[in-house]
Amino acid sequence: MGGKVTCxxxxxxxxxxxxxxWGGNPxxxxxxxxxxxxxxQKSKFLPKGRKDRTMVLVDIRETKSVKASxxxxxxxxxxxxxLITILRALVKEQHVTDAQIAETGIxxxxxxxxxxxxxxxxxxxxxxxxGLSMTRGKHMNSAALLTLAAEMNAFTKFVAMPMRGHxxxxxxxxxxxxxxxxxxGISFNRGYPRYNPGEFSTVDVLVxxxxxxxxxxxxxxxxxxxxxxxxxxxxxxxIVLDPHITHTSKLARVHITTAAQGIAAxxxxxxxxxxxMPLKPALKSPYPSDEEVVRRINEAIAKKPFWIPExxxxxxxxxxx
Amino acid sequence: xxxxxxGKVYDxxxxxxxxIKDLHIDSDGRLCEPTSEGRSIDATGMIVMPGGVDVHTxxxxxxxxxxxxxxxxxxxxxQAFIRTKTRxxxxxxxxxxxxxxxxLYAGMGWTTVNEAAVPVLSARHTxxxxxxxxxxxxxxxxxxxxxxIMLDQMEAGEYERARDVVAWYIWAAKSYGVKAVNPGxxxxxxxxxxxxxxxxxxxGYDKITPGTIVTQLARICDDLGLxxxxxxxxxxxxxxxxxxxxxxxxxxxxxxxAHIAHSQYHAYGGDGWESICSATAQLAEYFNTHPNITTxxxxxxxxxxxxxxxxxxxxxxxxxxxxxxxxxxxxxxxTGCGIVPYTYRPSNLVNAVQWAxxxxxxxxxxxxWQVFLSTDHPNGGCFWRYPEIIKLLMSxxxxxxxxxxxxxxxxxxxxxxxIDREYTLSDVATSMSAGPARALGLKQKGxxxxxxxxxIVIYEQEDDPGEMFAHPRYVIKGGEVIIEDGEIxxxxxxxxxxxxPFYDPATNDFMRPLFEDCYTMAFDNYPVEMERVHGASIHxxxxxxxx
Amino acid sequence: MSATAAKTETPxxxxxxxxxxxxxxxxxxxxxxxxxxxxxxxxxxxxLGTAWFLNHTAEKKYPAALIDGKEATVxxxxxxxxxxxxxxxxxxxxxxxxxxxxxxxxCAAMADSLGGLLDSHTSL
Numbered sequence: 001m002g003g004k005v006t007c008x009x010x011x012x013x014x015x016x017x018x019x020x021x022w023g024g025n026p027x028x029x030x031x032x033x034x035x036x037x038x039x040x041q042k043s044k045f046l047p048k049g050r051k052d053r054t055m056v057l058v059d060i061r062e063t064k065s066v067k068a069s070x071x072x073x074x075x076x077x078x079x080x081x082x083l084i085t086i087l088r089a090l091v092k093e094q095h096v097t098d099a100q101i102a103e104t105g106i107x108x109x110x111x112x113x114x115x116x117x118x119x120x121x122x123x124x125x126x127x128x129x130x131g132l133s134m135t136r137g138k139h140m141n142s143a144a145l146l147t148l149a150a151e152m153n154a155f156t157k158f159v160a161m162p163m164r165g166h167x168x169x170x171x172x173x174x175x176x177x178x179x180x181x182x183x184x185g186i187s188f189n190r191g192y193p194r195y196n197p198g199e200f201s202t203v204d205v206l207v208x209x210x211x212x213x214x215x216x217x218x219x220x221x222x223x224x225x226x227x228x229x230x231x232x233x234x235x236x237x238x239i240v241l242d243p244h245i246t247h248t249s250k251l252a253r254v255h256i257t258t259a260a261q262g263i264a265a266x267x268x269x270x271x272x273x274x275x276x277m278p279l280k281p282a283l284k285s286p287y288p289s290d291e292e293v294v295r296r297i298n299e300a301i302a303k304k305p306f307w308i309p310e311x312x313x314x315x316x317x318x319x320x321x
Numbered sequence: 322x323x324x325x326x327x328g329k330v331y332d333x334x335x336x337x338x339x340x341i342k343d344l345h346i347d348s349d350g351r352l353c354e355p356t357s358e359g360r361s362i363d364a365t366g367m368i369v370m371p372g373g374v375d376v377h378t379x380x381x382x383x384x385x386x387x388x389x390x391x392x393x394x395x396x397x398x399x400q401a402f403i404r405t406k407t408r409x410x411x412x413x414x415x416x417x418x419x420x421x422x423x424x425l426y427a428g429m430g431w432t433t434v435n436e437a438a439v440p441v442l443s444a445r446h447t448x449x450x451x452x453x454x455x456x457x458x459x460x461x462x463x464x465x466x467x468x469x470i471m472l473d474q475m476e477a478g479e480y481e482r483a484r485d486v487v488a489w490y491i492w493a494a495k496s497y498g499v500k501a502v503n504p505g506x507x508x509x510x511x512x513x514x515x516x517x518x519x520x521x522x523x524x525g526y527d528k529i530t531p532g533t534i535v536t537q538l539a540r541i542c543d544d545l546g547l548x549x550x551x552x553x554x555x556x557x558x559x560x561x562x563x564x565x566x567x568x569x570x571x572x573x574x575x576x577x578x579a580h581i582a583h584s585q586y587h588a589y590g591g592d593g594w595e596s597i598c599s600a601t602a603q604l605a606e607y608f609n610t611h612p613n614i615t616t617x618x619x620x621x622x623x624x625x626x627x628x629x630x631x632x633x634x635x636x637x638x639x640x641x642x643x644x645x646x647x648x649x650x651x652x653x654x655x656t657g658c659g660i661v662p663y664t665y666r667p668s669n670l671v672n673a674v675q676w677a678x679x680x681x682x683x684x685x686x687x688x689x690w691q692v693f694l695s696t697d698h699p700n701g702g703c704f705w706r707y708p709e710i711i712k713l714l715m716s717x718x719x720x721x722x723x724x725x726x727x728x729x730x731x732x733x734x735x736x737x738x739x740i741d742r743e744y745t746l747s748d749v750a751t752s753m754s755a756g757p758a759r760a761l762g763l764k765q766k767g768x769x770x771x772x773x774x775x776x777i778v779i780y781e782q783e784d785d786p787g788e789m790f791a792h793p794r795y796v797i798k799g800g801e802v803i804i805e806d807g808e809i810x811x812x813x814x815x816x817x818x819x820x821x822p823f824y825d826p827a828t829n830d831f832m833r834p835l836f837e838d839c840y841t842m843a844f845d846n847y848p849v850e851m852e853r854v855h856g857a858s859i860h861x862x863x864x865x866x867x868x
Numbered sequence: 869m870s871a872t873a874a875k876t877e878t879p880x881x882x883x884x885x886x887x888x889x890x891x892x893x894x895x896x897x898x899x900x901x902x903x904x905x906x907x908x909x910x911x912x913x914x915x916l917g918t919a920w921f922l923n924h925t926a927e928k929k930y931p932a933a934l935i936d937g938k939e940a941t942v943x944x945x946x947x948x949x950x951x952x953x954x955x956x957x958x959x960x961x962x963x964x965x966x967x968x969x970x971x972x973x974x975c976a977a978m979a980d981s982l983g984g985l986l987d988s989h990t991s992l
Contacts, residue, residue: 006649156513168889176988179418179419184987187984197991214962217961224992239953279887306981316400
């Protein structure tokens with residue numbers, strides 16, 4: 001397992017005659033996904049638009065997205081990984097027992113039909129949401145689905161894509177990767193980037209009380225994180241940059257109001273398929289942009305002594321320990 | 322202001338071959354007439370060359386950044402650059418971070434790099450990454466040979482339209498030239514197919530073939546007066562027996578300029594993985610009789626790397642062959658991209674043939690102005706291993722030592738053991754700097770003449786060329802001393818070269834409806850704004866200027 | 869310019885192909901009608917995007933900065949932030965969802981220069 005077989009959204013718009021949404025509710029969470037990128041668009045390859053496409057929704061409950069689907073598979077909660085694994089087996093015509101299938105809450109007939117449709121597609125695309133990636137199995141679920149997509153290429157063209165939410169979280173991923181090699185969960189405490197989710201990821205760091213200051217920007221952990229994490233943010237100096245006074249601002253030592261991105265602050269944001277989009281702010285905010293404030297903080301930090309004493313470290317380690 | 326005195330200068334562009342010569346640098350960072358001002362570097366006994374120019378590398382943008390995401394295990398073990406008060410930290414390895422990319426290139430004396438594969442849709446991203454690669458100057462090539470809007474014009478026999486469309490895209494991407502990858506094959510890959518026959522119509526089209534795309538696109542690059550000719554990754558990369566396809570492709574280029582990328586991957590005989598063998602002699606012969614074509618080696622070095630290419634179908638095959646991770650990213654209307662980590666092993670017969678082929682091409686193509694040092698980073702090996710290749714080229718004994726480690730049944734599959742040629746320092750300077758600079762049309766690079774950029778590398782003469790080229794004593798970029806005694810002294814921002822070809826102003830209106838049919842971005846938001854290109858230096862193309 | 873000085877009678881200005889950053893779709897075909905103080909209409913935006921655009925204004929609703937709950941200037945808050953982060957042994961830089969790439973790059977630079985931790989929403 002590993003890797004990701006994907007495409008930009010325009011490929012889906014132009015070619016995808018078979019679309020699966022897994023663990024997501026685009027009708028309510030990404031309302032224009034159907035109309036702008038996937039289901040409703042006509043193209044030279046799919047001249048009848050919606051009629052030329054089949055949409056399958058997989059979720060644990062009926063959401064508003066069901067109405068837009070041709071086939072709805074209600075998977076038993078926590079059984080996504082099992083269902084994907086069974087699909088991987090059925091695609092390869094491997095044996096799966098009735099008991100294994102029954103566990104997922106879906107019948108063999110439905111799965112056989114699904115597999116036949118997947119193989120008959122000219123271009124299949126699977127979108128997966130937090131209902132898959134944030135429930136039992138978490139990143140293992142995502143990896144299993146990505147593997148299913150990769151393996152489908154033995155039969156026909158197939159791709160998969162996460163339905164990233166939260167504004168520009170994709171941009172953060174992309175930038176951290178080019179600047180540090182890693183997408184999140186990074187420590188610079190040896191003077192160079194290291195990656196270890198679980199050790200350097202925020203909830204873990206806060207719950208263990210490993211950090212002694214926190215700089216929060218474009219997020220409100222004070223409203224969303226587990227209480228022990230919030231308690232630690234209260235204990236240590238916390239600084240918040242946000243267009244609003246947030247839950248976190250209220251427990252912070254410092255809050256700085258900034259202009260909202262794309263509305264009053266210019267710049268760039270990345271779409272879920274990692275395409276950068278320019279921002280065109282309409283309003284002139286009385287507040288500075290995040291970019292300006294963080295740059296000025298960096299300038300102020302640069303005037304203070306650097307934490308690694310000069311000459312105490314080599315310029316480069318040829319191998320990390 | 323800087324003077325470099327007493328060094329043995331290798332400056333092939335000015336036919337200087339090891340003569341003792343002083344170099345003088347003015348306050349604008351260019352070589353100038355003798356001056357007595359400024360710091361003086363005593364280079365007595367040392368070797369002075371123009372800074373290296375990488376004609377074909379993948380260092381910035383969606384593809385290499387995808388590769389970074391897929392290789393965290395390598396980041397964890399590789400070189401780590403420690404943060405200093407003024408200098409950002411970074412990691413080296415198979416897919417180095419941006420800052421480390423600049424340090425590693427400069428650290429071995431390379432001062433200009435050409436990012437060879439940029440989709441226009443994500444060109445903004447590429448430029449942002451390039452801005453974070455310090456020290457070196459940069460240029461980018463736009464992926465065109467599978468762009469369906471352009472292919473539709475060729476299919477309709479609208480050559481002028483196709484030319485305007487190409488020019489429009491180059492300027493929209495703020496790039497420097499045109500890259501063609503597996504013409505027609507990547508477009509076919511959008512349906513899971515490929516294009517391996519030069520004369521068969523490509524999937525989805527009735528008339529155009531890979532051959533016609535190659536011919537027309539090369540002519541378009543010439544007609545637009547682009548400083549660099551069409552930069553071509555041929556069809557059928559990596560496949561046994563692909564020499565036929567490669568030679569056939571070259572015949573489609575008669576009368577045009579062209580640069581053939583990583584030709585090592587296109588020089589195989591045999592008809593299967595068992596019978597694969599080197600066909601470099603045939604390919605080299607073609608280059609030796611066709612001075613209008615240049616190439617870079619795409620040499621392979623044994624070890625771990627990650628392969629990244631716009632050639633989606635090839636990467637799917639490589640994934641099936643290796644069973645390792647597979648990344649794929651198809652880009653709407655324009656191109657594709659595939660990523661597979663790979664380990665070249667001396668014990669693997671195919672890898673051994675590949676290793677030999679890269680060196681054979683560098684040695685069998687007689688004119689060093691035609692064949693340039695590259696590994697198609699990171700595909701054949703990481704760029705920071707170039708000194709190993711230089712050593713292999715300069716020392717026949719070292720080559721023999723390495724050949725001994727290959728499987729014994731390699732004997733009749735390669736010609737490397739029979740090649741006596743050893744690169745001279747002048748050959749090295751041509752292949753790593755003067756030649757690629759000229760091929761890129763960067764007149765101020767790879768040249769130590771008055772008025773050129775003072776990008777200079779100074780080596781202490783050592784017996785082991787691998788050591789010598791890996792550790793320059795000084796590296797000077799734009800007149801600034803960047804590396805001194807193995808330490809990075811400065812990490813200034815580099816320039817970015819872009820080309821502005823002419824196109825009919827009506828192209829905008831022509832493009833808009835076609836664009837809106839297949840893209841998902843607003844037409845007006847698509848072209849990269851000039852202010853997003855950091856340190857831009859614009860080449861105004863004049864039609865017919867190509868030479 | 870203070871909030872009250874904004875002209876409310878002028879005809880609305882129009883921005884074509886504006887980009888909505890509320891969700892990962894990042895639609896860039898939104899037409900914004902605004903008077904510099906607030907956005908009155910966001911054509912083509914979905915219900916979430918419309919709320920996103922119309923709920924933000926250029927009013928000065930909040931103090932520029934707060935230090936320990938007391939109003940402060942941005943300059944003071946920046947100095948205090950730099951002091952607190954520099955004093956810390958293991959500062960954490962977290963979030964970066966609702967902000968621009970340009971700010972994200974500055975955040976990565978900050979964590980690098982402090983020898984701290986850098987993390988986004990993705991780790992949740």
